[in-house]
Amino acid sequence: MSGPTVELTPDTPSSPPPAQPAAQPRPSVARRIMQHQLFWPVVALIALIILCGIKNPTFLTIELRDGNLFGQLVDIARMSATPLLLALGMALVIATGGIDLSVGAVMAISLAVSLTYLDGAANPGSVSTAAVAVLLGVAVALAAGLFNGFMVSVLGVQPFIATMILMVAGRGVAMLITQGQITTVTSAPFKFLGSGFVFGIPTPVIIALIMLVAVAILVRRTALGMLLESIGINREASRLAGVQSRNITWLVYIVCALLAGLAGIVYGAPTMAADANNIGLMKEMDAIMCVVLGGTALSGGKFYLSGTVVGALILSTIERAVVIFHIPSQITPLFKALVIIVVCVAQSPKLRELLRDGAAKLRPRALPEVAS
Amino acid sequence: MTTTVQSQAPTPAPVRSRLSGLRRYLSPEYLPIAGTILTLILMLVIGEVRYGGERGFVSPKLFSNLLQDNAYLLVLAVGMTFVIITGGIDLSVGAVVALVGLVIATLLPMGVPLPLVLIIGVLIGTTFGFLIGVLVEYFDIQPFIASLAAMFLARGLCNVVSVQSLAIKDEGFGALAGWSLKFGEGRDIWKINLSMIIAVLVLIVAYVILHHTRFGRTVYGVGVGDGGNAVQLMGLKAGRTRLWVYVISGTCAGVAGILFAFYTKSGFNLTGIGMELDAIAAVVIGGTLLAGGGGFVLGTGVGVLVYGLIQVLIAREGLDSWWTKVFIGVVLLVFVVLQRAIAVRRRS
């Protein structure tokens, strides 16, 4: 995904910093670049890549073998595909003020359905069979999205509860589909989705890019992006302004689940083993991390798809850096958790208040508001 | 409701608004708990009818087994009840259970004295609870996000401690885990072990705190849905209460981690995945409102029994164990939807 970084949010990021009263002179170019929401994520990504490059000079080389690209950076792009697919949907859900904890389980269900179908099919190697398998996997993800969306938007259940039901029960369902076995099949066209190349670029990268563009068009070439941000910022005010938050929320959970299903297929295709217990385990954490790294606040509102892309790249670069620096790989989840906590705290308005006013003003949030 | 405000009398007439004793218990807040007890009875009847046979299904042994298998869950659910009554949530408890188990399994072979290890186990939970509480209270982060982050942190630490399953072979620990009082004879023998005693003690203490102390009543007050405004204006400590419920929940998770280690005699980094949902399910089945503000910790006890019975029935039916997850999901779904329905009806 080292391709051109498309500017996906034409109207938002270039706006001048909000806190500046108009009377003041416009901030300098350097200052505006620094205050751009992509600035720090990109700096972090570049720093990581440079560090890895210093440690291991071959890190930066990309070579052309049999017309296909190879190299560590290509691997990073390939590894970014799954988290990016998850994070694109998650970013939309988070923008509405929700969360989808079920993405990992949906990955497992979709892959289980696809591979179980292939396993039973007469000719698993044919392209059409593989296509049906993918469609079935995505269809079951659609069902999961419909369920999540129904719970959240129609029944009004808190998002984390609604999706947690599927997160736990969904793995049970995946186990039921695979009968508790690790289903393994062979199908060249299906495997191609995970480990093939198109025009020299790994297929997962192509799939992720197509989805990125599709989601970007869906939210930024229509009013969907603005409306779901408005839901996330102020639901009641949005309702009174005619925003159909029920439909939009529902749609967003469906999109998120569809992308998760696709991610499951892409993730499982190289090995073609449906391990219902482990596929997608803790992947919701990866997705959330990509989203917050990209500058989207977990409390909802403004979201940044371009930032999410950078977040996904940072995530897989870290995973690769761990190998390069010979750090025990068990540390990675801990590191991810710390990153999420730090970013959450950094985003908290309370911290800014604290930095501005000094420790004396750090008060509990329960400042009573009395109607007057 | 018989609220009459007399307005014509020359001297101020007393404002009367009395509910008869019985009717008070028919008000909507008791509906969920009535559903819980009904569910329990229904399941016991089903069990008796299907598997009763000669020796009967419902027996002291059944309850002893239920409590023995779910002691850790009861402790978790009790802690979770505090948090949910304030309108919060703690998603970190399952991961904390796993972490405590691993730490115990790592420290004991290193020769650290058993009492110290147990204390450390509990304090790990307390620390996580405190962390969540601080994030929620002082940084104004939503509870599910703060506790989700803590869950990731605990799982990350688990991986650092070990990715293998570690058996706990310490003798003293084994003795504590194995100690029990036996009752009855022959095949009807049933026992009370340390885990059960601890779990029931935790339940009783929680009941006393929630229903008979100022702190406990403040917990309910915070959950009324105004962000602790009313409680604060009443001069009670809303912020401190909100911090404390997470400390309580974390501490309970620490205790539950020890009980779970008693139960499995091992530590493993993948234990307790989805355990937070089990605890939430037990609390919700037990009649506590997910939206906060209402519930009964004793109901949580019943909720845990219902949860245990589901597992027993699934096992007796010969279904695969992963059905349990699906079933718990469905039961939780039903109760969550039921609560929503009551809430919506009450508002209209």
Place this chain on the structure above:
Amino acid sequence: MTTPDTQAATPVVEMRGITITFPGVKALDGVDLRLFPGEVHSLMGENGAGKSTLIKALTGVYQIDGGTMTVDGVEHRFSGPDEAQNAGISTVYQEVNLCANLSVAENVMLGHEPRTGPFISWRKMRRQAAENLARLHVDIDPASRLSAHSIAVQQLCAIARATVRDAKVLILDEPTSSLQKAEVDELFQVIRELRDAGVAILFVSHFLDQVYEISDRLTILRNGRLVGEHLAAELPRRDLIGLMIGREGAALDAIERGAQQAFAGEREGVTPTIEAVGLGRHGRIEPFDLAVQPGEIVGLAGLLGSGRTEAVRLLCGADRPEEGTLRLGGEDIRISDPLVGLRNGIAFSSEDRKREGIIGDLTVRENIALAVQTVRGVWRPVPRKELDELVDRYITALDIRPANPNQLVKNLSGGNQQKVLLARWLATAPKLLILDEPTRGIDIGAKTDIQKLVAELAADGMSVVFISSEFEEVLRVSHRIDVLRDRRIVESLTNGPDVDQDTILEAIATKEVA
């Protein structure tokens, strides 16, 4: 400033030069307040004068940025309501701020409940609660849930709570807004008893009659500043109002009233833009009739909780009516959702700008575009060029400052936020514009701008429903005034030279509810 003599007594509370600053706003600027034992002291001022802020400073909810505060001669700086309570200051807030999910006894007693060791003595607590309630002539089961009782009873519970402890100072912030006449009498009886027992009482109310009935002393605030302290007996009502609204306000009023006369359009034979027949919703608003002609401004006057907001919410789809019919241009219509309302040319601007109006983290442009966009549908975004023209037009027309469409709306002042919201609704080109408290809490310049704009819109043929808790404003703007009380429309007045605040007050006070 007149400072009447005080009978050698020393004040129990003395606040001097109190200043409180919120980001960008000076909410209080050097305000003094003295409370004497055994006196009822009323705090007067219009909305936004700083009454609530001053009360919150005294009760420790807000911390003061400047000035001194002494209670019983000891200087205090409260950092929380509990500290203020410990110093003997008890408060009853306007909206019942108790826990509806707890029992009456807990709501009255919690915080100073009788205990044995760390445990609550429930029996004792219920008995004490019952005794405290009995002093207010309330006889309810202390073990029952607070939510089972009416708002009036809950209000009395709040007062019982405030008097449990021997308070030196009792603050009553709009305690009567949800009470009926007999209940008010009862409350005043209690207040007098407390006063005679030596308690200093700070009373806040919009009802002038009640203020004069109960008060010994008045402190008047305007725009966050102290205007004066007077003995109630020495300050005629007219002068009080003059001090509250300020001389400029009164002058402005005279000019504008002259310009605004009765509705010039046809009343008979014209199809009203909107007509409600028997529209109602249980527990919110009793069935009411309301018709608005094209070009007519109908003002709704009533006190807080009189049902004025509840009524208009049924017109626009914010709430669903349970009975009655709504006719739009003569045709029956069901408006189930705000979007349906907007599509049919009905725009509603809520009184709660922050919670139900602005989308704080979106830009001025996006906030203005929002309703136009929802009317067009999610999949048909307003073309960028068209949008920019629209936004620029409204920024200029309404003089929104700063005139930067990329500014986040949360960083604008209240008045400019209100203008952005007006732009949002006007951009949908509504036939009927419903404005609920559009001028609350904004500066005088923005206020007159908005009032003028409303008049212009009506002159161009738009129908407007205008709600304000300032009767003067309703009188200034409206052609016709519907007066609400107790969730009913009790009177419909055609505005004219002979209609004034007293006419409205009269209607509220005396009209028998049918």
